[in-house]
Amino acid sequence: MSKTVLIFDLDDTICKEIDYLKSAYREIAIFLASKTSTTSEAIFNTMFGFYETKQNAFDLILNQYKVEGVSALDLVQIYRNHEPSIAISEEIQELLIRLKEKTFKTGLITDGRSVQQRSKLKALNLIEYFDDIIISEEFGSEKPSLKNFEYYLKKYGSNLNYFYIGDNTKKDFIAPNQLGWTSVCLKDNGQNIHKQDFDIPEFQKPKYIIENLLAVEALI
Structure with a gap:
């Protein structure tokens, strides 16, 4: 029997957070288009332009199109609660199937609001691939807290080989x-929301850096 427990991060590891953002912006654009004479495509492009220049997209889009009776908070609620149109490749789906078959247990540790993270998991059909799912809002603490990781040690024991695959060099690997786990960082392909910095203290650095998630299979 395998003694490997393989635990993943979600955003910018299994799926791209930018895809969720674009999905939410499209939903918001459709909503705003119904209240203006502007097309949803034009609104989306303007919003995404604000995002790319690190501006407040919600306040600016409402101001630009003079939308009345709608607040930035209304747009935030759409962002958080919409049903995302996102996907992962068939190649990654097949990888997750193989990894679940090869390992003792698979899990997820992700930071974020429950409604958003659960909606991503549902849209991507990922729930079946993991034995345990830890979402920070539900669990009561977020990375780099030890508690989120110690959950697995308490449940499955310390005499197993634990791997954590993430992307955020500020908090994922601390x-x-x-805890003595094998930490693996998926290198940013240029699309990550949180940019990576490897000029960091040793305690923050991953043991391995991989260019593609498929490389995980060779490590376990």
Whole structure:
């Protein structure tokens, strides 16, 4: 029997957070188009332009198109609660199937609001691939807290080989490194929301850096 417990991050590891953002912006654009004479495509492009220049897209889009009776908070609610139109490749789906078959347990540790993270998992049909799912809002703490990782140690024991695959060099690898796990960083392909910095203290650095998620299979 395998003694490997393989635990993933979600955003910018299994799926791209930018895809969720674009999905939400499209939903918001459709909503705003119904209240203006502008097409949803034009609104989406304008909003995404604000995002790319690191501006407040919600306030600016409402101001630009003079939308009355709608607040930035209304747009935030659409962003958080919409049903995302996102996908992962068939190649990654097949990888997750193989990894689940090869390992003792598979899990997820992700930071974020429950409604958003659950909607991503549902849209991507990912729930079946994981034995345990830890979402920070539901669990009560977020990375780099040890608690989120110690959940697995308490449930499955310390005499197993634990791997954590993430992407955020500021927080993802601190706890697994401290616990003696094998930490693996998926390198940013240029689309990550949170940019990576490897000029960091040793305790934050991953043990391995991989260019493609498929490389995980060779490590376990």
